[in-house]
Amino acid sequence: MTLFKARSAAVYGIDAHLIDVEVDFSQIKLDKEQFSTVGLPDAAVRESRDRVRSAIKNSGFEIPPTKITINLAPADLKKEGSGFDLPIAIGILGAYGALAIKDLDDFLLVGELGLDGSLRAVPGTLPIAVAALANGIRNVIVPASNAREAAVVEGVNVYPVKSLIEVRELLNSAATGTITATPLAVKADDLLNETQHFPFDFKDVRGQHVAKRALEVAAAGGHNILMIGPPGSGKTMLAKRLPSILTPLKFEEALETTKIHSVAGVLDGEQGLVAQRPFRSPHHTISDAGLIGGGMVPRPGEVSLAHNGLLFLDELPEFPRNVLEVLRQPLEDGTVTISRAAMSLSFPARFMLAAAMNPCPCGYFNDKRRECMCTPPMIQRYVSKVSGPLLDRIDIHIEVPAVEYKELRGGAAAEGSAEIRERVLAARRRQHERFGEAAERTKGSSKGAGRKVFANAQMNTQQIRAFCVLESDAERLLERAMQQQGLSARAHDRILKVARTIADLDSAESVGTRHIAEAIQYRTLDRSYWA
Known part of the structure; x- marks a missing residue:
């Protein structure tokens, strides 16, 4: 076999995209090994040839001097970082027949190789595990120090490994249908x-x-x-x-x-x-x-x-x-x-x-x-x-x-944080119920479109009008404050949002005078503080 494919992933933003690592070598032996990587690799990926070559050699494998071509597909996405070291090394071993397994479609590999064949941590293994789950890949092989974050994703088997030799043994055992290694299990709720x-x-x-x-x-x-x-x-x-x-x-x-x-x-x-x-x-x-x-x-x-x-x-x-x-x-x-x-x-x-x-x-x-x-x-x-x-x-x-x-x-x-936190949690529960009910009422309509609201500070103008209903005395107090202090329309909305929160802390349905009065007191800069 001169062509072998391993699967990895590249992170863009906070999401990962699958990358096929295709390895091909020529049958013609050369005096010196030629190693080329294509598919928009950055400097760290191009430098992987030296790390991979030394890691393979120091792990006890001999690769004859031939021309090796690595293609990272799709070729129009830029590939960066050292996380492609492991899939490239496994692809080379597979192409030269050093692996018993012939199909790695159900495995996703990521990790940086040391010159001695050891594996080092790479950033972004959590979104990589999420991408594996979304694409139906059941097994993810990552450096041991990255395993806990990847194992948070339920539905994939995360195998922590420490060296290239461990990865080869794991894949060879998979070829017989019985993986000897145990995937890491992490319960997110416990964490x-x-x-x-x-x-x-x-x-x-x-x-x-x-x-x-x-x-x-x-x-x-x-x-x-x-x-x-x-x-x-x-x-x-x-x-x-x-x-x-x-x-x-x-x-x-x-x-x-x-x-x-x-x-x-x-x-x-x-x-x-x-x-x-x-x-x-x-x-x-x-x-x-x-x-x-x-x-x-x-x-x-x-x-x-x-x-x-x-x-x-x-x-x-x-x-x-x-x-x-x-x-x-x-x-x-x-x-x-x-x-x-x-x-x-x-x-x-x-x-x-x-x-x-x-x-x-x-x-x-x-x-x-x-x-x-x-x-x-x-x-x-x-x-x-x-x-x-x-x-x-x-x-x-x-x-x-x-x-x-x-x-x-x-x-x-x-007063300690525990007592204060109980009141905060109770107020947030009221907000979740209010916004959840409003979202259900507007589901399927243009009014329900847009991002979800989880707290009073995130309310838009329509929600302020709907949920910040003032009692008559509170209305007069806010009007007087607006006129005497020359508050802007934005400050008006801020006061209403804060007053709604104060009312939630008081378990009040409507916004009363004391809620508006306290909210106004929290606008220090609107009262000419430096005058």
Whole structure:
């Protein structure tokens, strides 16, 4: 046999596409082996010939010097990465008759080879396993350190291997109809349940009752939040505890989030599944490509790594303005589209934004205990680094003042995350029931078209009108606030969304006066904070 085919996959975005690795060699022996790879391979794939040659030799196999041609089909898709090492090596062994099995259509192989024939981890094995399942391939062979994430996919047999020799033995045993190796079994529900513990708890926070209440409202409705206060007031401390009151990930959310982390190469191999909502906190020196994603072949950035979780931006005005402006699309659409000459890819980016900033360069504007040394022009330049359109996409902005000594040293125990989380979960259940019933009523009609709504923050204009029904007193209060504070139409909608969440926390059907009043208090920047 001079032609042999193995199956692998290439990852584009967060999805994988099957690739046929076809190996052909000439019968004519040469003085020196000729090795060529076609099918739009990148540099890492072209360099695989040296790794594969050494891995085969050091695994005890002898390949005569002939011309070897590797075709990666379909040829019009660019192939990148070192994951094709294993299928290329197996294809070569099969073409030269070193394998007992002749048909690998029911096997998908991926992995990087070391010069000694050992297998190393590669990114993206979870979407590769998903692609195998979707295409009816029952067996997936991956490096041992990638096996847990691939085994999360039910319906495929995932075989963890450590060397090229192990792969050959596994395939030879398959030729007799009895595979000797045992596929790895992972129960996703167990992974989700065993990791529901958090290193930070709200019971550690002294004082800041208004800020903690605002964070509870934000978590209950999925609202973006901005905290403004002097250094040391506890803004970062509060943000780090926000994940402890968010709703747990559902399996579908965990799978999608894990695919992103797998493709980006940041998934812990021992973890296998991202079981907690991500918390990403990039430094303010990050580039726009690092935040939004990019590269010659686009890779997910921080906003996609925070998908289904929380993105925390500390010292918000210190981020370059062009970096902050790229947040507008994901905050509005929940996706990021990155276009390059070779391809255009979209990554999910539906996250909750939490941001913190000082009120001025020195940090002590409006502070009761320390004098601010900044001039009005300095404060204006500092604040103007955050654009109005970005602030418009943040539902809640609150002041976080310095903690008083009595509160800091008080003996009374603060409310813990577990109690707050119960209220958040109850409010989210009400929202799921409301939006689920609305989706059923509009199923099959144009009104039901569009993305699903899971939280109050995601409501569109029609849903705001339908679900944010105000009592008469609340209507008058909102009208008075709009006129006196000169609020915009966007701020009007933000207040209604937040008020609906507060009503859900109170188990109220309609939005009352106290709900509107509290929501208005969470619009600090609309009240001329720097005046």
